[in-house]
Amino acid sequence: xxxxxxxxxxxxxxxxxxxxxxxxxxxxxxxxxxxxxxxxxxxxxxxxxxxxxxxxxxxxxxxxxxxxxxxxxxxxxxxxxxxxxxxxxxxxxxxxxxxxxxxxxxxxxxxxxxxxxxxxxxxxxxxxxxxxxxxxxxxxxxxxxxxxxxxxxxxxxxxxxxxxxxxxxxxxxxxxxxxxxxxxxxxxxxxxxxxxxxxxxxxxxxxxxxxxxxxxxxxxxxxxxxxxxxxxxxxxxxxxxxxxxxxxxxxxxxxxxxxxxxxxxxxxxxxxxxxxxxxxxxxxxxxxxxxxxxxxxxxxxxxxxxxxxxxxxxxxxxxxxxxxxxx
Numbered sequence: 384x385x386x387x388x389x390x391x392x393x394x395x396x397x398x399x400x401x402x403x404x405x406x407x408x409x410x411x412x413x414x415x416x417x418x419x420x421x422x423x424x425x426x427x428x429x430x431x432x433x434x435x436x437x438x439x440x441x442x443x444x445x446x447x448x449x450x451x452x453x454x455x456x457x458x459x460x461x462x463x464x465x466x467x468x469x470x471x472x473x474x475x476x477x478x479x480x481x482x483x484x485x486x487x488x489x490x491x492x493x494x495x496x497x498x499x500x501x502x503x504x505x506x507x508x509x510x511x512x513x514x515x516x517x518x519x520x521x522x523x524x525x526x527x528x529x530x531x532x533x534x535x536x537x538x539x540x541x542x543x544x545x546x547x548x549x550x551x552x553x554x555x556x557x558x559x560x561x562x563x564x565x566x567x568x569x570x571x572x573x574x575x576x577x578x579x580x581x582x583x584x585x586x587x588x589x590x591x592x593x594x595x596x597x598x599x600x601x602x603x604x605x606x607x608x609x610x611x612x613x614x615x616x617x618x619x620x621x622x623x624x625x626x627x628x629x630x631x632x633x634x635x636x637x638x639x640x641x642x643x644x645x646x647x648x649x650x651x652x653x654x655x656x657x658x659x660x661x662x663x664x665x666x667x668x669x670x671x672x673x674x675x676x677x678x679x680x681x682x683x684x685x686x687x688x689x690x691x692x693x694x695x696x697x698x699x700x701x702x703x704x705x706x707x708x709x710x
Contacts, residue, residue: 391471391474392499393476400509401498403496404494407493413603423617445459471525474524476535479518481517485521485547488553490547491548495543495544506542510537510540513536521535522534532548
């Protein structure tokens with residue numbers, strides 16, 4: 384797990400629980416290095432003094448707050464700690480609330496909390512209490528130079544501190560053009576809703592996070608390997624000329640899209656409506672074809688049944704190029 388990034392105590396009432404904080408997540412983003420395209424050398428950045436343009440080493444860097452234009456108050460790590468020793472060393476639980484009352488929009492960054500020396504029993508007491516009452520603890524904690532609102536949540540045997548956004552950090556949605564339930568332009572029929580619910584039900588499965596992974600990152604790494612093998616490590620791929628986007632109508636046949644998503648073929652006119660209601664229109668031609676193939680003396684029936692079957696087969700074939708073009 385590595386070194387803890389914060390040490391302190393959880394406090395609620397007169398109870399203090401010594402804890403250590405560890406990062407709960409890691410960033411697996413691609414680490415791309417900036418290069419000079421002229422000779423492909425890495426591009427570096429220097430910390431420099433804006434007064435004399437000379438480079439500054441880390442040991443000579445201190446932090447300061449600009450209280451006036453060009454005027455700073457120097458603040459050392461000790462100054463930041465002394466400003467409020469209790470706040471910088473305590474996860475102060477303010478209240479306990481139902482977890483479902485905190486919208487996911489407020490959750491920001493998770494951290495693991497592990498008991499500090501001598502804190503096993505009180506740590507377990509808080510964990511089991513939160514589990515039994517079905518609540519989460521709302522607390523404040525100072526990490527580095529910012530006081531965070533946080534939620535203490537049980538995750539298995541571990542207490543997770545998840546920093547929360549303050550309400551004034553959440554942008555309002557007033558300026559967004561979001562349709563309401565009563566909007567005429569977004570009116571939804573019962574049939575559309577039922578088909579969408581059927582689609583969701585058909586795609587429902589148990590949550591197994593291990594089956595999801597960053598396929599785009601894997602594709603980039605595969606491309607890197609391909610370029611290395613082809614000895615094209617210094618080849619810069621230029622963008623191709625953009626193709627004109629396919630024209631799209633403003634009217635969307637939502638029922639047809641839902642039908643395709645459910646594995647159905649959209650029909651035309653009355654046949655399409657019958658198919659939406661009962662879903663039996665596709666099975667009707669199948670029976671005459673079976674009969675025709677077994678009965679040798681009824682050529683007329685076989686011939687008449689073959690025509691709609693041919694149409695049914697040719698319809699998707701004509702539609703397929705159009706779908707590929709739109710994609």
